[in-house]
Amino acid sequence: MRAAFRYLGRGSWLARRDPRVLILVAVLFVFGASQVRDVRQLLVILAAALGYYALAGIPWRSVRLQWIYLLVVVTIFATFNAVLTGGQAGSFVGTETHLLLALPFGLTLTAEGLSLAASQIVRYLSFAAVGFPVAYAIAPGDFGVALRRLGLGDRFAVMVDLTIRFIPTLSTEFGETIDAQRVRGFDPLEHRGGLRTRLRRLAPIFVPVTVGSLAGAEDTIDAMDLRGFGTGKRVWYRQLAMDRASWVVVGVFVGFLIVATLLNATGLSEHYLLPFLVP
Amino acid sequence: MTAIAQAAPGPWSVTTRVIVYSAIGAALYALFNWIAFAIQIPGTENVSVRPHYGLLTFFGFAFGPVVGFLTGFVGNTVGDQLAYGSAFGSWWWSVANGLAGLVAGVFPFWMASRMTSTGSKAFWAAVAGVVGTVVGFLFIWIELIIQPELGFNTILTGEYIPVVIGNSIAAAIVTPILVLAWEPLSEQLGR
Numbered sequence: 001m002r003a004a005f006r007y008l009g010r011g012s013w014l015a016r017r018d019p020r021v022l023i024l025v026a027v028l029f030v031f032g033a034s035q036v037r038d039v040r041q042l043l044v045i046l047a048a049a050l051g052y053y054a055l056a057g058i059p060w061r062s063v064r065l066q067w068i069y070l071l072v073v074v075t076i077f078a079t080f081n082a083v084l085t086g087g088q089a090g091s092f093v094g095t096e097t098h099l100l101l102a103l104p105f106g107l108t109l110t111a112e113g114l115s116l117a118a119s120q121i122v123r124y125l126s127f128a129a130v131g132f133p134v135a136y137a138i139a140p141g142d143f144g145v146a147l148r149r150l151g152l153g154d155r156f157a158v159m160v161d162l163t164i165r166f167i168p169t170l171s172t173e174f175g176e177t178i179d180a181q182r183v184r185g186f187d188p189l190e191h192r193g194g195l196r197t198r199l200r201r202l203a204p205i206f207v208p209v210t211v212g213s214l215a216g217a218e219d220t221i222d223a224m225d226l227r228g229f230g231t232g233k234r235v236w237y238r239q240l241a242m243d244r245a246s247w248v249v250v251g252v253f254v255g256f257l258i259v260a261t262l263l264n265a266t267g268l269s270e271h272y273l274l275p276f277l278v279p
Numbered sequence: 280m281t282a283i284a285q286a287a288p289g290p291w292s293v294t295t296r297v298i299v300y301s302a303i304g305a306a307l308y309a310l311f312n313w314i315a316f317a318i319q320i321p322g323t324e325n326v327s328v329r330p331h332y333g334l335l336t337f338f339g340f341a342f343g344p345v346v347g348f349l350t351g352f353v354g355n356t357v358g359d360q361l362a363y364g365s366a367f368g369s370w371w372w373s374v375a376n377g378l379a380g381l382v383a384g385v386f387p388f389w390m391a392s393r394m395t396s397t398g399s400k401a402f403w404a405a406v407a408g409v410v411g412t413v414v415g416f417l418f419i420w421i422e423l424i425i426q427p428e429l430g431f432n433t434i435l436t437g438e439y440i441p442v443v444i445g446n447s448i449a450a451a452i453v454t455p456i457l458v459l460a461w462e463p464l465s466e467q468l469g470r
Contacts, residue, residue, distance in 0.1 A: 005361070030367045034425050070363050081433050089430030116428045127368035135360045155293050156349075162302030163309065163353055167361075170306050195328060199452055202330050206453065207460045210307060210334060215464060217299045224295045271428075 005164060009137030012057030018246045019138040019146040025052070028253040029130040032260035033123055037091060038272045039115065041263070042122040045256075049129035056133035063132065074124045078117035087112025090271040098278050111277035119271060140164050145238045154234040162220075170213055177205050290343050290388050297342065301349035304338035307331070308354025308376075313361040332446045333453020335376060336408035339384030340454060341461055347380025347411075371421050379415025379446070383407040383454075397462050401455035408450025416443055 009015045014022060029049070036042055081089075087097050087110040098111035138146065144161025148154060181188050181204055188205045192198075224230075242250075263269040288294050311331030335354065339347020355373040360366035386407035387394065394400045419438060422429050429438075 026367050030370065037427065066363070070365075073363075080437060081429055084433045084437055085428075085430045089428055089433065091427060120428055124365070124368060127365045128363060131360065131363070131365035131368060134366055155298050159298045159302050159305075159349060160353060160357075162299065163305040163357055166302055166306035167310055167357070170303075170310055174310065195448075199328065199330055199449075203453075203456055206330065206334070207456065210337070210457055211460050211464055213303050213307065214300070214461065215468065217303050218468060221295050221299050224299070229295050229298075230293075 005135055005138075005140045005167075006062070007136065007139055008058045008062050009056040009133060010139075012055065012137055014052075014056040014133050015137040015139075017249065018240050018242045019142040020150050020240060020242070021246045021249050022134050022138055023146055023150065024250055025253045026130050026134050028250075028257045030127060032253070032257040033126055035260045035264035036123070036269045037119060037264075038269045039119045039122055039274065040272055041269055042119055042126065046122050046126040046129065049126040053129040053132060056137040058132060058136045063136070066132075067128070070128055071121075071125070074121050075117075078120040078124075081120065082113030082117040083107050083109055085113060085116070086110050087114070087116055090116045092271050092273050098273075100277070100279065111273060111279070112271075114277055115271060115274045118274060142238065142240075145236045145240060148234075148236060149240050155230065158229075158234075166213075170209065173212065174205070174209050177209050181205065290385065291345060293345055297345050300338065300342045301346045301353070304334065304342075304346060304350030305352075305354035305357060307334055308338075308350055309356075309358035309361060312355065312358030328445045328448050330449050330453055332412075332449040333408065333457065335380045336383040336411050336450040336454045337404070337457040337461075339380035339382070339411060340387055340404045340407050341458065341465075342384070343387075344381045344384030347382075347384035348377040349380075350377075351375075351380035351415075352377030371419060371425065375416045375418040377415070378418055379411040381411075382414045383411030383450075386410065397459065400462065401458050404454045404458040405451045408454040409447045412443055412446045412450050416446070 007015075033042070033045055033049075036045060083103065084107065086108045090112055092112055092115070097108075097113075099108055100111060100114070101109040103109060141161075143164055144157045147160055148157035178188060186204065188201050190201065193201070260269075288297075308331065311329075311334065335347065335351045338350040352373050355376040356366045356370070359369060359373070386403065390403050390407075394403050416439060419442075420434060422434055422438075423431065
């Protein structure tokens with residue numbers, strides 16, 4: 001097991017852009033798409049998001065499982081929500097709901113509920129399509145400097161940089177700790193016993209990994225202090241430059257945010273009842 | 280010999296130690312979020328305990344509110360990115376995680392006079408973890424504005440209550456265990 005940001009999109013068109021673009025686009029997109037409710041508009045947005053995703057050149061086989069997992073989780077959550085609300089949380093025209101199936105405990109499956117679920121699923125998939133390039137088309141070493149150049153403080157940028165660097169190391173330590181416990185005949189991940197037993201069983205991996213990494217952090221702290229970290233303005237070795245294509249991409253997504261905000265403010269993006277669901 | 284008096288950093292100072300501890304906390308939290316440990320509570324449909332949640336409240340309690348906030352916020356954001364490829368898709372959950380860590384981190388400063396022994400520290404760590412969870416996750420009610428598809432009932436019964444129950448159990452059990460393990464070591468390290 002190895003958890004790390006894999007640079008799968010290396011060399012792609014998006015990877016050649018300034019890394020700030022990918023982060024900015026993800027933020028602008030989330031704020032824009034969150035304001036759109038009509039599933040027809042969301043489908044157009046998803047198509048555009050997938051077009052953007054294709055520019056990252058992420059090999060399908062490397063992220064196939066992630067997409068399937070995401071689709072399953074989002075579908076389960078959206079369906080659960082559809083059943084629980086019966087579609088009454090939406091902003092459909094009219095107050096009448098169209099019953100499709102009566103369920104136990106007074107729950108209902110309605111055409112409105114399923115239409116809401118469709119909106120949610122499409123929206124989350126579009127979030128993922130724009131979010132994946134942040135993980136896979138930015139060189140892991142560029143996150144810190146990109147955040148700094150986006151105006152965040154040096155300390156916060158270094159903190160995020162360190163987080164990304166620590167993940168593979170801690171992942172390896174975690175795997176070694178599990179192996180060490182198994183060699184001793186103890187399986188911390190065994191699916192047996194009640195809640196307390198299973199929680200107690202995890203302590204021999206959580207405690208050594210956490211405490212061990214904290215003790216090891218002293219070396220990093222000393223090294224940073226000895227180099228005078230935080231005593232003056234930090235100079236970043238890596239320089240970033242926005243080329244014309246980068247500005248165009250940012251401009252397109254700023255435009256999208258403006259349009260989405262206008263659609264929301266003028267009531268032109270209310271929930272759409274899928275007509276084929278109405279009995 | 281001259282003694283040099285050095286003021287202890289306050290709860291909101293951002294020192295090198297805060298940066299590094301936050302990074303470790305966030306990396307651990309992201310890693311465990313990605314691995315997605317979850318133990319279903321028997322007899323419930325959607326309440327599960329994520330044991331690693333206790334890490335977040337521990338980092339807040341042991342190292343202060345800034346570390347707690349950054350561990351929760353950055354850890355959850357990076358974990359979402361690793362697991363779903365969507366760092367900002369549920370940014371309000373990341374903020375809620377951060378706020379839980381922040382509240383757990385403020386607690387020791389309020390309760391300093393009552394934490395006289397390691398045992399009492401462990402007890403207050405559990406309390407801080409639960410209070411941090413209940414208060415911090417109130418932030419997810421922002422979904423009423425940004426996720427209009429979710430009604431009040433869904434947020435209450437499908438999200439807030441299950442998350443608070445599951446995370447409170449994890450915080451109440453895991454936070455004191457980590458405090459008890461860290462205390463002797465921190466004394467050895469002179470922290």
